[in-house]
Amino acid sequence: MNRFETNLRIPGPTSLPSAVREAGSRQMINHRGPEFAGMLERVISGLQGFYGTTNDIVLLTCAGSGGLEAAIVNTLSPGDRVLGVSIGAFGDRFAKIARVYGADVSKIDIEWGRAAEPDDLRRALEADNGYKAILLTLNETSTGVMNPIRELAEVARELAPDALILMDGVSALGAIPFEQDAWGIDIAVSGSQKSWMAAPGMAFLGVSERAWAAGTTARMPRFYLDIAEHRTAATTGQTPFTPALTVLFQLDVAMGLMLAEGADAIYARHAACAAATRAGLAALGFSLFADPARASGTVTCAWLPEDLDWKAFNTEMKRRKLVVAGGQGKLTGKVFRIGHLGTVTLDEIVACIGVIEESLLALGREITPGAGVAAAQRAGLEAIGAAPRVGAGA
């Protein structure tokens, strides 16, 4: 049965709440005036809460990858030794950016599907801790794996106390508990189109005092992504270059919704949707790609069975207005991914699993109708502590 509205279940951009959408239609304003300054201040203040930081947060008009580049070029110099800890395509990208700008990059390449465990990092740093920076990924969008970032940061601080910790948090910050200051993350990057329920176009960098200090001697060239210019402009409520105003209008409204819902409720909602997605897919016979102990709270990656053609499967889903993501890089055609971040609610995940059921049935696959949605619903309710006690089955 075809939906009227698309169920957009890619790992960003994510569907926007109506109030946020509508903010995108506001008329332009002077980006050098007091209305803009107030909006910028509110958004940054809200972000600080979810980042767990009292540091400055810089808003750049660019994609998340531009934010990753900013983290590197604002803190490092050509020739600096950098340890890239990669668990997938975005970890590879982060390391690549450092190489492009002349860093001397060593890499830990964790098998895709696994997280970087604290012992992985410990071994590497015990062998060699002479790094200026360590690149970590909070949530690997390509594999649906979430790193134990707090523990990784602890190991880094213990064994390489002078190394900056630069973190790609693009696809998870705002959806899970996070404490930048307490955990000692020097730069944490996120993007407007992920958990923050706004359109793409802005990247955020939470920047520690250590990172600001590193910036004063960092010699990688930078102009548009120079965050020091943003820090200066922010003192007068401005940005150095014309910002993506519609995105900021939306972020302002979205942040209001997030603060009204409350961080704990947001995190519980995301955890429930993640659990529901995994349970639903598993009940339909899909093998999940990620190490179960490190499965992501914002995106789930599942193997495509060898006898299930991705194109045919995706066509059936798209006919029913369910849009999921395919595999990236070497996983193209081998996996598919479901995003569950931002505005996601349990009923939308149940709906998504329902359409996957229908699609599989349309392709003549033998599944038990209702098995997926029931499992998803059960797991979701259990995760939020509201599992039905009576007649709930096994």
Next chain:
Amino acid sequence: MNRFETNLRIPGPTSLPSAVREAGSRQMINHRGPEFAGMLERVISGLQGFYGTTNDIVLLTCAGSGGLEAAIVNTLSPGDRVLGVSIGAFGDRFAKIARVYGADVSKIDIEWGRAAEPDDLRRALEADNGYKAILLTLNETSTGVMNPIRELAEVARELAPDALILMDGVSALGAIPFEQDAWGIDIAVSGSQKSWMAAPGMAFLGVSERAWAAGTTARMPRFYLDIAEHRTAATTGQTPFTPALTVLFQLDVAMGLMLAEGADAIYARHAACAAATRAGLAALGFSLFADPARASGTVTCAWLPEDLDWKAFNTEMKRRKLVVAGGQGKLTGKVFRIGHLGTVTLDEIVACIGVIEESLLALGREITPGAGVAAAQRAGLEAIGAAPRVGAGA
């Protein structure tokens, strides 16, 4: 008398037509799907017409200044000799970016308020034509001066045929006749929030085959702003990184409006509004900053009389919901600027001049009520060839 809606007369962002505004409230879509691909193709095809080019046009998610940086880092290597022809703050910025990335930059610094005349460039290139690139500004937003870009490009092609011509066209492309291919401009940069009637967040680069070829050996580091990645992604209707979707939604609608209006009508409208602005301000006693022969078609800069306090004047205008721009850099507090690009129409300029009249009267200045608006109206109508023939006065 206070307006209900702001008359936003800064040189970008510009007010959006309702249909464009509303496109900013569209729900997110998959940026890797066919709907996105169609939209990207339509926008690029429309831009090609206004650029006068059959070359690829790259859309980057960033401010115009990011586009300037992209023009440099995608074509040049550290140590390359570059001639920066600056007529104001943005020309200075363009040269600064080249310096930041290690180019060996020579500069022609034209007195602010004047254009770079072909003879200025001729003299410089006759003395030394060993440049890899020449940086030109189509329209200097800080001074309201428009360069004779066709003639400058001719001189450059004649005397330094191997030099790339990189052009900041941010605040004028789309508002005036322009022929990138015929005039031999290698990279022409613009931005969504200027003449294109959309929100800020995207920069456009029209790129010649010569510039693409230069990119294959250019060694300035680049990742997020690497246009070759965009060219590759465009072959499948995508962008390498998540683009500012709301801006693209708006550009798609705005381009439809521009094509419906037609290039000639758009250019005539801008010329009329520019003439009206200049005449209105002059009639109120303001001295215009720009050389009259080179006055910009999109932004007018006027001296503040010494006995007119900028803050008090601006407060009166803002009370009446007229938002103009102050001076930039060394002109802060000495000039003010009125943007007339994008959605601007003659009646809005007349309204703007009317509010300036009111503001001056409120400050007790001796002006003749109606003098400004009458002059603006007359000049505007004359410019579009519709001047009233009877009783039109002097």
